[in-house]
Amino acid sequence: MILLVILVTVVVSEWVSAEVRQAVLWFRHTKCLHRIVTESLLRCSLCGRQQEPAMTPSTLWAFDSYQRIRSRLPAVTVDSVEPQSVASLGVIADRFDGFIFDAFGVLNVGNTALPTARARFHDLQAMGKRCLVLSNAATAPQRQLVQKYRNLGFPITSDQLISSRMLVSAALGSETDQTWAVMAPSWARSDQLPCRSFLIANQDIQANRDRLDNADAVLMLSTQGWTDRLQQGLSDSLRRRLRPVWVANPDLVAPREDGLSLEPGHYAHQLADTIGLDAVFFGKPFSNAFDAAKTKLSHIPASRLLMVGDTLHTDILGGRCAGLSTMLVTAHGALKGLNIGTCMAESGIFPDFIAPEI
Numbered sequence: 001m002i003l004l005v006i007l008v009t010v011v012v013s014e015w016v017s018a019e020v021r022q023a024v025l026w027f028r029h030t031k032c033l034h035r036i037v038t039e040s041l042l043r044c045s046l047c048g049r050q051q052e053p054a055m056t057p058s059t060l061w062a063f064d065s066y067q068r069i070r071s072r073l074p075a076v077t078v079d080s081v082e083p084q085s086v087a088s089l090g091v092i093a094d095r096f097d098g099f100i101f102d103a104f105g106v107l108n109v110g111n112t113a114l115p116t117a118r119a120r121f122h123d124l125q126a127m128g129k130r131c132l133v134l135s136n137a138a139t140a141p142q143r144q145l146v147q148k149y150r151n152l153g154f155p156i157t158s159d160q161l162i163s164s165r166m167l168v169s170a171a172l173g174s175e176t177d178q179t180w181a182v183m184a185p186s187w188a189r190s191d192q193l194p195c196r197s198f199l200i201a202n203q204d205i206q207a208n209r210d211r212l213d214n215a216d217a218v219l220m221l222s223t224q225g226w227t228d229r230l231q232q233g234l235s236d237s238l239r240r241r242l243r244p245v246w247v248a249n250p251d252l253v254a255p256r257e258d259g260l261s262l263e264p265g266h267y268a269h270q271l272a273d274t275i276g277l278d279a280v281f282f283g284k285p286f287s288n289a290f291d292a293a294k295t296k297l298s299h300i301p302a303s304r305l306l307m308v309g310d311t312l313h314t315d316i317l318g319g320r321c322a323g324l325s326t327m328l329v330t331a332h333g334a335l336k337g338l339n340i341g342t343c344m345a346e347s348g349i350f351p352d353f354i355a356p357e358i
């Protein structure tokens with residue numbers, strides 16, 4: 001009888017504790033569900049439960065994706081700061097002489113200029129401030145990209161724009177004996193790069209399997225026209241023979257008028273996850289981008305330079321690692337609609353200043 005009572009007690013207590021554990025998990029997941037519903041999350045960040053993929057990536061999916069690849073990004077080597085919220089860049093403009101602006105999410109969304117950003121850019125230049133655009137864009141050649149921003153109302157010269165395309169072009173100049181297979185659409189004019197190359201986009205990847213397998217290296221410039229089938233073909237080819245892969249546009253996503261687009265960094269990290277690729281990246285948050293910007297502004301002390309961006313894991317992380325002051329803008333870009341405090345706490349990446357827009 002005593003044994004029976006003990007047995008029943010153990011079973012009941014196990015059942016109760018299991019129910020309690022389930023209730024706790026459910027409560028945690030309910031908190032996640034709010035984020036899933038509002039942000040179309042692909043994977044619950046608290047319990048890891050997989051969701052059906054959304055048609056387009058959400059800002060929270062992008063944030064979580066950056067967190068997952070964190071070991072491949074530069075480590076934060078400076079002390080964290082207490083971010084100061086300001087109404088706009090105008091409030092702190094007199095503290096700086098040089099401004100380095102990210103493009104997408106700060107100056108423009110897709111092919112649409114942000115009016116307040118355009119006005120601020122004009123004001124700063126009228127005040128005699130030096131303004132640079134530091135963009136991870138790599139599809140368009142330099143001249144075409146400068147013209148795009150001039151058409152959007154940002155009066156820049158070629159000397160005021162550093163793109164990932166420009167960074168990789170400079171590096172390719174010392175790799176002239178290689179043949180590169182290039183991820184890009186035809187209008188990207190990869191034939192203007194200082195190397196032998198052919199396009200892998202818009203081709204029948206099976207019919208061109210030998211050509212791809214014989215390429216010395218791969219250059220990931222642009223996802224326009226890129227498909228899952230092309231990605232699979234590239235992955236298979238690299239699995240047969242692993243070769244150098246350079247990525248000019250380390251971004252995972254970019255803000256467009258109709259949502260976020262997947263960018264070359266996303267596909268490069270997919271290859272890193274599946275076949276162990278160790279790619280070389282050109283652009284933010286890596287030092288090659290910030291070294292180029294600091295060289296152009298070398299007449300201004302680093303303490304008087306401000307990096308302005310919408311992405312914690314590229315603009316702010318890279319700017320902090322480069323020893324620059326940083327400002328995060330939140331209204332239009334990579335963190336739009338998210339809880340910024342939570343994003344900073346989860347990532348451990350803190351800007352000096354936060355504003356909705358510049």
Ligand SMILES: [Mg+2]
Nearest residue numbers: 102104105310
């Ligand atoms: Mg951006």
